[in-house]
Amino acid sequence: MDKLRKMALYCRVVELGSFVAAAQDQNVSPAIVGRHVSDLEAMLKVRLINRTTRSMEVTEVGHRYYQGCKISLAQLAALEQDMTNEEGEALSGIIRLAAPEGLGAPHLLSAIESFQGFYPNILFDLVLDNGQTDFISENVDLSIRLAISMQDSSLIVRKLTDTRLCFYAAPSYLAKHGTPKKLEDLDQHACLAFGASRFGDSWPIVTDMGLSKYRLPWRVVVNQTQFYRKALMKGMGIGLLPEIMVAEQAEDGSLTPLSLDVTLPEVGIYAVYPNREFQPKRVSLFLKHLAERFGKVE
Incomplete structure (x- = not known):
């Protein structure tokens, strides 16, 4: 067994948490697993x-x-695949894609469906989670993030597009409680917060002093987009969401956008991936496909 095989086996021990697994x-x-891990330790000193035994x-x-x-190992696999593809074989493999669950349907599912129309042998492992992505431990190739601004990191960041934040409420709620016109009017309304936002229990607003946090006594705090939208559609209160995540509900009239006298920040939609010298061809092609669908082609 060569050193690369020993390295791959060692990675499985770390990921699965035991030699037996x-x-x-x-x-x-x-x-055999124990012997090859010991071989690595001996080589590395x-x-x-x-x-222990337990x-x-x-x-x-x-x-x-x-x-x-x-x-x-990922760089080597990507390089080998690119060499194989140059011989004219069809692209194949798995793309492990992480994204906020609010973008899963219909946006990413639609992009995956259209991409597989061109490359049917490329498979997807879609991880929908509102948390930050650990590319190493979760073995993720590409992550989609929504953020007002991206913090500096060792990751490669590519903006796909922008979306606006907007206040929404169900027509039934507005018929019963009236439509707020000013930010201060929200004090008299039931308001719902999206807890998975990095602003936590606050709404981001733009003031003369810059980006500020606006907090109310929230009627409900929800950390999943799907349930947040449902709570708004049931008439439970007023909420704040990116337009891209409420496009269908705004179009069919189940949620009404509200215009208040307040400036809200734009939210960027970013593709984020590790700083790898050899990115798999399948990942780079899907990234280009996403950029085209979101309208930001480099």
């Missing part, structure tokens, strides 16, 4: 995993080595 995953014996703990240097192994 990694052995079952790779269809080898636990003794460091302890990667502290183990438990194992990855050391600090073991975690750093795991992250480096994942990047190196």
Whole structure:
């Protein structure tokens, strides 16, 4: 077994949390797994995993080595695939894509469907989650994020498009409680907050001092877009969401956009991916496809 195979096996031990689980995953014996991890430790002259008969703990240097192994193995796989594709074979493989659950349907599903029309052998593992993406531990190729501004990081960031924030309420709520005209009017209304926003229990507004947080005694706080929209559609109150996530409801009239005398920030939609020298061809093609669909072609 060569060093690359040892590295891949070591990664499975770290990811699955045990030598036995990694052995079952790779269809080898636990003794073989242990021997090859020991081989790596001997070559590196460091302890990667502290183990007893009942438990194992990855050391600090073991975690750093795991992250480096994942990047190196991914770069090699991408390079090999690109070489294969140059021989004229059809593109294939899996794209693991992370995104906020509010963008899953219909936007990303539609993009995936149209992309697979061109490349039917490329499969998708779609992870819908409003949290931050750990590219290494979650083995993610590409992440879609919504943000007013992107913080500096070691990741590559590409803006796909912008969307506006807007206040929404159900026609039934407005018929019963009236339509607010000013931001201060919201004090007299039931308001719902989206808890998964990085602003938490506040709404972002633009003032003369810049971006500020506006907080009310929320009637309900929800951390999933689907349930947040449903709560608004049931007439439970007024909420704030990006227009792209409420386009269908605004079009069919189940939610009404509200114009208040307040300036709201634009939200950027970004594609984010690790800083890899060799990005898989399938990922770069899908990224281009997304940019075309969102109208921001480089």
